Amino acid sequence: MKKGAGIFNLIKRIAFNLMIIFILVYLLFPFYWAVNSSLKTESQLFMTPATAVPRDPVTLEFSPTFQNYTTVLQDGQFLRGLANSTIVATSTTVLALVAGSFAAFALGKLRFRGRKPALYLILAMTMFPQVTVLTGLYAVITALGLSARISMIFSYMIFTLPFTTWVLTAFFKELPDALMESAQVDGATPFQTFRRILLPLTAPALVTTGLLAFIAAWNEYLFALTFTSIDPAARTVPVAIAYFTGAVARQEPFGEIMAAATLVTVPLVVLVLIFQRRIVAGLTAGAVKG
């Protein structure tokens, strides 16, 4: 009997691990292919059949090149793009999280007239395709005389603010009302309740929402392309990459694009890995014990 259970558990563990490996391969393989392509020269890229690692076209020996990386890193546009993207995406995320969590506290936990219209109004803001609002947005930005970076931060609110507001509203609503009531009885102001109870208890949702919003802002292309057209120094990474020109005229520098993609993605993921625990821990620190 016991032995049977042991074997059953073993099978379960193997199946579970296989599942994890399968998921990892599915999620990471295309990215691996980007890394692989970034280590190839132009002629290696066009080898048939495509090789799973960079190989010499003649001898078929393993021969990666770092030329694409040096080219990308020597390109001032790319590094400036990294700085711009970091500023824009971080500011966007902070603004969207602060304004979004305030609004979500009201929408999820307070009773007031006009709650539903407010929810729909905020969502409606993001129901148009970006192309459609582009001209109107451009007019607003010119009228207000905003700089390219500030325009990007504000225009990204169009897709990040509804997202943070709705997700946090849903998560706040899930928390039992009793928590807030007991805090009120203890004499906490509503804002203290928000800071000390709602935020810590929804920390994982807050971090996830922030991350998803950050990356959405980080990846945005169309607005960035339009608003930086008069100020090339403010170009973000996606725009900088789009402006890559190959060594050979008219030929697209595919290896460089892939090298840039690798250079942008890997640090982002490593940072997430380092920070996610700290952020969650930091947020949870002030929480009341349920």
Place this chain on the structure above:
Amino acid sequence: MAGKNDLDSSKKSKAPPKMGFSDLAKREERLALRLLLPALLIILLIAFYPLAQVFYTSFTDRVFASGEETNFIGFDNYRRLLSVHVTELEPVLDETTGQQLTDPDSGEKVFERPLDILPREPVRYRELNQFNLFGKRYVIGATDTNFIESVQNTLTFTVISVFIELVLGLVIALVVNSKFRFRGSMRAAMLVPWAVITVVSARMWEWMLAPSRIGMFNALFDRLGIIESPIAFLASGGYQLSALIAVDVWKTTPFMALLILAGLQIMPEDIFEAAEIDGAGKIRQFFMITLPLLKPAIAVALIFRTLDALRVFDIFQVMLGQSTYSMASYNYFQLIGNRNMGLASAIGVIIFILIFVFAVSYIRMLGVDEE
């Protein structure tokens, strides 16, 4: 509104003894407005004018980036986009026998040419599709077949990809939520597809799907002996939509998975302990506890994924160019390519309405806005 009364009474009971009910309700209302203020200000500042302008422009013939005079033309843009006409195709009869002619090459029966019978006034209708019903042949014509097709493409794309993303996202979130050693790294790895810049990811997939063996998929399939000759995945026809769905599923499943995972993480553990004691099996626990508690997280994830999918632009634009449109990439083509800003705005409004219908039905179905 029914909820309002018992709401008020419950509020009375939780009010501190000395404070009147209306006083407290007013304070709560004021606080709510103060909290909403930043978000509302941002909407007013950044979204109000562009959205109002889109609605207004959709009723005009405004030309993009030009000084030409703009005229108010009512619903003409909408009429041009949405006019659809269904009519029966008469069989072509042999003059001597009175039998329907058959095409000598294909062996198919011959009908009238759709172009001859579809209306030409006020705008020419083009053939969209033909179908048979009760032994008769009908033709569907539209004044803007590209747009109607882009709506079909986008809806198919949205329904299939969002459904697969939901299922995959749920599975991945459940796996990652169980305790194992590399859980933290796994969660970071999950971000990779979402973190690859969208435009670049589209180029990457385009390369992998290249129509010869320089593409990863054709090289792999060839090695495995699955295919005789390379497949042109992105050429017009068969595989276009499937390829784009595969790309989108890869790219955005992490979005779904991470939101669902956050939902799993804030679940109180004692519920599961209680269920365990009650002898509920894992599967029963999943359907009776996990899924209902996950509903809000799933609902918002679904709403935002659907919204994004209905506005899909990058991958259609980069991977398919002008050969097949999504609603948003057709919108882009009309605005930038044809400089027809009035028509482009009307497309934007139609997309808005479609998204609104989807959003409201999700919200109703999943009960998101219930008190």
